Amino acid sequence: MLANADVTFPIPGLAAPSRAHNECWVTSLTTLLGPVAREEIRREMTGPAAVAARILSHAVEGFARLTGLDDAVYAGHDLLTTSLHDDVAARLAGPPPDGKALIVRSLTRHRHADILSGTLWPVRVVWIIDDPARDWLPRRDVRRDRQRLAASGLTRGHYTTLTAPQLDRVMTLYRRLYITRYSRHNPDYRPGYVRTLLADGRLEILTLERAGEIVAFCAIHCKASTLSIPMLGYDDAQPDADALYRMIMVPPIDAALARGLNVNLSAGAARFKRNRGAKPHVEYLLIRDEHLPAWRRFGYRATGWLLRLLEPKLIKVATQ
Structure with a gap:
């Protein structure tokens, strides 16, 4: 599934990391609080504030390991x-797992205000286009992206299954961008898991191709009223590499337009996304911990208190 995290699915819809302190931030709180936070600090902060933030990250990571947050x-x-999520309340209903916290990811006050209570961790700022026809399509930068794509000579592709060479190309482009360039703590998918997601209908692959070769791709994931883009890659050896990112962002939002969906563009690239009509929203983890021993509840709640205290700084850094 993930080369940097062993995960099992004990029941449908429930993911359970099978080893603590794994290297992937989407399955490890200590990785999220520690090395991934420090990578963001190095990218976004300078001076004494950055030094203080890195020291704090090391301290919080150590506390997370000590109190078993993973x-x-x-x-x-x-x-x-x-x-x-199509029904967050249903995911929170019923008895919690024995001895383990239950975590629901990717919640925002924008979409989930009615259930955001209890132990909350603000973890990042994501960019959402509520109405692509109203917020995205009229933008000057979007018009330029669409014109550039129309003039590029690239062919669009849309796949729900991939041949072995196509899958290998997609995985190479993804890893080159997200693992090699950005962070080894990003999800490092095994090809078989991507093929499973395609077969189950949880992913679709959109491509830009030149003479039959995939030069850029993105994966789209749709549920309820939202489309997200969890995987993306482009050939940075191409002469138009800088333009490929802008162009590959056109097909998924065209898909959202056609299906009447809003778009969650995830975190990062604040200026790019703002200029294309997206608005920032704090993303939270909701943690059910009431059934745990007091010392474990303290770990989740103390960390949540600290993160909420730092939330204004998170918003400022992520949206500047």
Whole structure:
């Protein structure tokens, strides 16, 4: 499934990391609080504030390991960077798993205000296009992206199954961008798991191709009223590599337009996404921990208190 995290699915819709302190931020709270937070600090902050933030991250990571925060299962988690939910209340109902916290990812006050209570962790800022026809289509930068794509000579592809060479190409482009360039803590998917997601209808692959070769792709994931883009890659050896990212972002939002969906563009690239009509929203983890011993509840709740205290700084750094 993930090369950097062993995960099982004990029941449908419930993901359980089978080893603590794994290397993938979508399945490990200590990785999210520690090395991934420090990568973001290095990218976004400088000076004494950055030094202080890195020291704090090391301290919080150590506290997370000490209090066993990774001893948890995730509801509605397909191991994608953004989890989409059709019924969050149902995922929180029923008895919690013995000895483990139950975590629901990717919640925002924008979409889930009615159930955001209890132990909450603000973890990142995501960018959402509520109405692509109103917020995305009229934008000047979008018009330029669409014109560039129309003039590029590239062919669009849409796949629900991939041949072995196509899958190998997609995985190479994804890993080159998300693992090699960005972070080894991003999900490192095994090809077989991607093929499973395609077969189950949880992913579709959109491509831009030149002479039959995939030069850029994105995966789309749709549930309820939302489309997300959990995987993306482009050939940075191409002479138009800088333009490929802008162009590959056109097909998924065209798909959202055609299906009447809003779009969750995940985190990062604030200026790019703002200029194309997306608005920032804090994304939370909701953690059911009331059934745990007091010392474990303290770990989740103290970390949540600290993260909520830092939430204004998170918003400022992520949206500047």
